[in-house]
Amino acid sequence: xxxxxxxxxxxxxxxxxxxxxxxxxxxxxxxxxxxxxxxxxxxxxxxxxxxxxxxxxxxxxxxxxxxxxxxxxxxxxxxxxxxxxxxxxxxxxxxxxxxxxxxxxxxxxxxxxxxxxxxxxxxxxxxxxxxxxxxxxxxxxxxxxxxxxxxxxxxxxxxxxxxxxxxxxxxxxxxxxxxxxxxxxxxxxxxxxxxxxxxxxxxxxxxxxxxxxxxxxxxxxxxxxxxxxxxxxxxxxxxxxxxxxxxxxxx
Amino acid sequence: xxxxxxxxxxxxxxxxxxxxxxxxxxxxxxxxxxxxxxxxxxxxxxxxxxxxxxxxxxxxxxxxxxxxxxxxxxxxxxxxxxxxxxxxxxxxxxxxxxxxxxxxxxxxxxxxxxxxxxxxxxxxxxxxxxxxxxxxxxxxxxxxxxxxxxxxxxxxxxxxxxxxxxxxxxxxxxxxxxxxxxxxxxxxxxxxxxxxxxxxxxxxxxxxxxxxxxxxxxxxxxxxxxxxxxxxxxxxxxxxxxxxxxxxxxx
Numbered sequence: 001x002x003x004x005x006x007x008x009x010x011x012x013x014x015x016x017x018x019x020x021x022x023x024x025x026x027x028x029x030x031x032x033x034x035x036x037x038x039x040x041x042x043x044x045x046x047x048x049x050x051x052x053x054x055x056x057x058x059x060x061x062x063x064x065x066x067x068x069x070x071x072x073x074x075x076x077x078x079x080x081x082x083x084x085x086x087x088x089x090x091x092x093x094x095x096x097x098x099x100x101x102x103x104x105x106x107x108x109x110x111x112x113x114x115x116x117x118x119x120x121x122x123x124x125x126x127x128x129x130x131x132x133x134x135x136x137x138x139x140x141x142x143x144x145x146x147x148x149x150x151x152x153x154x155x156x157x158x159x160x161x162x163x164x165x166x167x168x169x170x171x172x173x174x175x176x177x178x179x180x181x182x183x184x185x186x187x188x189x190x191x192x193x194x195x196x197x198x199x200x201x202x203x204x205x206x207x208x209x210x211x212x213x214x215x216x217x218x219x220x221x222x223x224x225x226x227x228x229x230x231x232x233x234x235x236x237x238x239x240x241x242x243x244x245x246x247x248x249x250x251x
Numbered sequence: 252x253x254x255x256x257x258x259x260x261x262x263x264x265x266x267x268x269x270x271x272x273x274x275x276x277x278x279x280x281x282x283x284x285x286x287x288x289x290x291x292x293x294x295x296x297x298x299x300x301x302x303x304x305x306x307x308x309x310x311x312x313x314x315x316x317x318x319x320x321x322x323x324x325x326x327x328x329x330x331x332x333x334x335x336x337x338x339x340x341x342x343x344x345x346x347x348x349x350x351x352x353x354x355x356x357x358x359x360x361x362x363x364x365x366x367x368x369x370x371x372x373x374x375x376x377x378x379x380x381x382x383x384x385x386x387x388x389x390x391x392x393x394x395x396x397x398x399x400x401x402x403x404x405x406x407x408x409x410x411x412x413x414x415x416x417x418x419x420x421x422x423x424x425x426x427x428x429x430x431x432x433x434x435x436x437x438x439x440x441x442x443x444x445x446x447x448x449x450x451x452x453x454x455x456x457x458x459x460x461x462x463x464x465x466x467x468x469x470x471x472x473x474x475x476x477x478x479x480x481x482x483x484x485x486x487x488x489x490x491x492x493x494x495x496x497x498x499x500x501x502x
Contacts, residue, residue, distance in 0.1 A: 011374045057375070086377045123262045124308070126337045128375065 004076060005064045005096045011057055011087040013127035013237065018051040018061075027052070027061075027088060034083035035065060047102045049109065049244040050193075055236035057128070060091075060110070060243040064102040100246070108173065108189060108245040111198045114238045115184040115206070129183070130202075130238035136209035138184070141177045144208040147218035148175040148201065155225035157201050158194030159233065168194055168225075177205065187242075196233045203234040255327060256315045256347045262308055262338040264378035264488065269302040269312075278303070278312075278339060285334035286316060298353045300360065300495040301444075306487035308379070311342075311361070311494040315353040351497070359424065359440060359496040362449045365489045366435040366457070380434070381453075381489035387460035389435070392428045395459040398469035399426040399452065406476035408452050409445030410484065419445055419476075428456065438493075447484045454485040 008031075016024040020032065028046060035044035046065045052058060071079075076093040084090065114129040116122060121131045151171040158168060174189040186205070188198050204221070207213045207230075221229055259282075267275035271283065279297060286295035297316045303309060322330075327344040335341065365380040367373060372382045402422040409419060425440040437453050455472070458464045458481075472480055 009374050011377070086372070087374050089372060089374050091371070120342070121337070121340060123260050123338050123340050124379065126262070 001066045001068055001098065002070060003064055003066050003096050003098045003100055004073070005062060005094050005100060005102065006077075006080075007091040008061045008063060009059050009089045009091055010061065011127070012052060012055050013057075014087055015054065017054040017056070018048060027058075030085060030088050031063065031080075034080055035067075037083055038079055039067065039069075049102050049106050050241075052239075052241055053196075053236050055127070056239045056241065057237075058241040061241050062102050062244040062246075064096065064100060066098075102244075105246050106192070106244055107247050108191065108243075109193060109241070110243040110245075111188045111193065112240045112242045113186040113188075113198055113202045114240070115186070115202070116182055117184055118182045127237050130235050132206060134210055136184070136206070137211065138177065138179050138209065140211070140215055141184075141205050141209040144205055144213075144215035144218050145175040145177055147215065147222075148172055152222045153225055154194050154197055154222070156221045156227060156229055157197050157204070158227065159196035159200070160227045161195070170194065170197075175201075198239060199233045199236070200227075200230060202238070203231050206234070207231060252317045252319055252349065253321060254315055254317050254347050254349045254351055255324070256313060256345045256351060256353065257328075257331075258342040259312045259314060260310055260340045260342055261312070262378070263303060263306050264308075265338055266305065268305040268307070269299060278309075281336060281339050282314065282331075285331055286318075288334055289330060290318065290320075300353050300357050300492075303490075303492055304447075304487050306378070307490045307492065308488075309492040312492050313353050313495040313497075315347065315351060317349075353495075356497050357443070357495055358498050359442065359494075360444060360492070361438065361440045361494040361496075362444065363439070363491045363493045364437040364449055364453045365491070366437070366453070367433055368435055369433045378488050381486050383457060385461055387435070387457065388462065389428065389430050389460065391462070391466055392435075392456050392460040395456055395464075395466035395469050396426040396428055398466065398473075399423055403473045404476055405445050405448055405473070407472045407478060407480055408448050408455070409478065410447035410451070411478045412446070421445065421448075426452075449490060450484045450487070451478075451481060453489070454482050457485070458482060 010027055016026050018027045020026050020028040031046050044065050046063045048063045073093040077090050080090045115132050116125055116129040117132050117136055119133050149172050153169045155168045170190055170192050172190040176187045178185045186202050208215055261278055267277050269278045271277050271279040282297050295316050297314045299314045324344040328341050331341045366383050367376055367380040368383050368387055370384050400423050404420050406419045421441055421443050423441040427438045429436045439449050459466055
């Protein structure tokens with residue numbers, strides 16, 4: 001058996017999320033369907049770095065699977081992409097050690113969230129960015145970002161529906177917001193993320209940008225560990241799983 | 252009765268083209284459905300500057316319709332956008348004279364065609380640009396563009412299926428190609444366009460870019476008036492109806 005790791009890109013807009021579900025079009029479902037075809041009907045199970053929700057995109061999701069085939073990695077890429085739909089693309093395939101695990105071995109994940117701060121909606125961005133038509137003070141948002149970096153308990157900023165047991169403590173290496181024209185790019189790099197964490201945080205950062213909260217409120221919110229204190233989870237279409245880093249790689 | 256002209260934007264990827272068809276989702280169908288709702292069940296017919304095919308987008312399509320209602324144009328815009336789906340947007344509504352006609356009064360149309368010249372496909376652009384993975388000589392393409400400007404019979408560059416009777420002579424005011432990174436932007440401004448004309452022309456310009464034809468061949472192709480001499484109509488997803496100009500407006 002050979003263990004293979006793939007970097008995958010997907011446009012999440014036409015998928016019911018990552019995880020396989022009966023009668024729904026999912027990323028895992030499409031990948032396993034393609035692998036089954038390549039393996040003459042044998043089921044091949046994939047493992048991902050983590051799931052993504054309906055409408056969430058990926059530019060650097062990682063998965064692994066095991067195969068009895070010994071074929072060059074370039075041919076794996078070609079064969080799988082031929083079998084996959086246009087909104088799901090294998091960027092690279094690497095042979096890894098049989099102890100590698102796409103989820104357990106993650107050392108860093110990067111998410112990005114895009115907000116289009118324009119008065120009118122753009123039909124071409126409706127699946128790819130969150131349209132936010134209100135005036136924003138970006139320097140206040142940048143200030144708030146600094147309070148989020150470091151190691152904190154993120155209970156306040158994670159879904160109450162979360163099934164995760166154990167610690168809600170995570171370390172964020174980078175939290176930033178850059179403005180390019182009417183587009184805001186939020187970058188989050190961290191050791192790990194709780195369910196809905198990026199979407200809840202960006203929602204609060206937009207509150208700060210609107211002057212509905214102060215940047216330094218972030219500290220208190222973190223300390224209070226109460227999901228009820230902050231607003232709704234903002235929509236999925238602005239969110240991209242951008243990169244997943246493992247120890248063995250140089251990047 | 253009041254005649255109203257609208258500028259409309261649409262992402263054509265989920266529409267079966269502009270023209271209304273039974274059981275298909277079309278731009279005309281969605282617009283007339285919204286207007287019918289606003290007019291308490293009365294049918295309101297729209298007229299467009301012209302149709303667009305399945306998968307073709309618009310950033311400045313124009314339509315007109317007549318209504319017995321006298322409501323401010325800003326309210327028209329708001330009411331219609333509330334009733335329309337997310338991939339179809341009314342950018343503005345203007346009251347025009349009752350002799351105005353969205354098709355017959357056109358003095359200039361602008362189309363743009365986008366080509367992504369990258370080796371690998373991009374899942375996020377699959378509906379919005381034509382992926383062309385081969386090496387291109389852009390200066391040869393630019394040279395070929397100059398032969399297309401002016402007044403010519405464009406029979407060679409129009410669909411053989413075209414039902415248009417009468418002259419195939421059209422005047423192109425601008426034919427240009429600009430490279431921005433791996434993106435090529437083709438701009439066509441003209442008095443009018445034949446069926447599939449832009450998509451056939453860009454196909455030939457890409458042949459020139461690949462060295463499969465010389466820029467000066469365009470002259471001969473125009474003279475020979477034979478659709479069979481040139482390649483296939485390239486895909487719709489790169490094409491945008493960008494603007495429609497009428498005499499009365501300053502542009």
